[in-house]
Amino acid sequence: MPAIRLANLTLGYDRHPAVHHLSGEIAQGSLTAIVGPNGAGKSTLLKGIAGALSPLDGGLTLSKGKRLAYLPQSADLDRSFPIHVYDLVAMGLWGQAGIFGRIGLGSKGKVEAAIAAVGLTGFERRPIGALSGGQMQRALFARLLLQDADIILLDEPFTAIDARTTADLLALVQRWHGENRTVVAVLHDIETVRRAFPQTLLLARETVAWGETARVLTPENLLKARRMVEAFDSHAPACEREAA
């Protein structure tokens, strides 16, 4: 049973498709990178899987009863809001606590453990506005930890983050993989993908290649992906192609 199944999926904005005719499966417990040139539709695809964008066409099925967590690229997070790191991380408990549920002593331990796991111990009482970019990303990963999701979607999680933080957060991703969670991450650093991600989807508005990373990230495929996006004409007539 795959965690995520795409069937001829087309996603876009204002009825203009950004990615089209995607078909394939993301296996339960797999660790998949989505790579491709700028404008390839990587973030759009992730948004679609997260349910933040309705498909224009085709189908998207998630395996039933699975919890999903989504970390968007530039979270529309208000960093000037007067709230502490602890409270930001504790938001991850929403799935268990909801609007009225008590966040009791046991949960307090969980929040502290999550903060420790991302190396932010001692920062609990800092206002979020005082965090650096890397520390902020650590806090958001701590929140993801608390969400305890079966499917975790990360959009460019290591962009503009220092090497040390990237290594630490990558270790968390590996830990999730080891716990048989399904992780899908949009990445642009090919070396990181080669090193840490067994599966890769190379995207250029449609699938260029999808499968084992070593077979997907060949020079020919990468070149092809770049050409496909460059050739894309935004004034082109609407897609006439039949479903594959």
Place this chain on the structure above:
Amino acid sequence: MREAEEDEPMLYDLLIGPFAEFDFMRRALVGIMALSVSGAPIGVFLMLRRMSLTGDAMAHAILPGAAIGYLVAGFSLPAMTLGGLAAGFAVALAAGAVARLTVMKEDASLAAFYLISLALGVTIVSLRGSAVDLFHVLFGNVLALDNDVLVLLASVATLSLLTLAALYRPLVMECVDPGFLRSVSRSGGVVHLTFLALVVLNLVAGFHALGTLLAVGLMMLPAAAARFWTADITRLILLATAFGMVSGYAGLVVSYSAGSNLPAGPAIILAAGALYLGSLLLGSQGGLARRLLPAAHLQR
């Protein structure tokens, strides 16, 4: 010793006497306290959601509704309250819809609606009433609160605080990280609309005491002043409420001492304004003095 004996009765006359002696002063104080308790926390959220001007616009938007109530029934509390609520909700929803459906941004469409509302309201009141009535509608009459108005103010305060308590968690989340709330819950839209309803409700309540032009002042000024003292949402709410109460009390005392020259409503807002300016200058969180005075390196 002698001085102290003289001081005490003077201070008493100044600070407590007016309220001990006059029923209307006690009523005004109770009304303003009720307004502060619910208005200030709502002001804090308006400020943090960058909706301060929205609050201002909605305060004006209430006017034509209240004016129609006045036209129909004179100075009738239920008529003007219902009219104000209807107009407030209508403008809040209309501005949101215009922003979603057209190229107009929400702030511009709110400005358009509130200018129309203000002109319309003033026209409607002038159709029937005198200049005194118009002054009353625009600036309120905090020294003439009757039992019915006090019950309304207290009910609105109670309802607002209970609702805020119930919605606190998603409301804070919606302010900090709306995308995250959307990804874990569908409550975001409901929370936003309920919050807007609370804003309108409190503005209508404030309208009876302070008038349409000043109602929003007791909401926004204490919140903005408190922001200069703390970077913690809980303390911010408590401090804003305290600032609101202090402004209300100080405004009433000053206005009483000044005789009939200084109307109480504007005096209250001026007191809140003074607190804001003082905080702006001296506040420990980004106040001007801290910015401008040289501090030792890395010292906070």
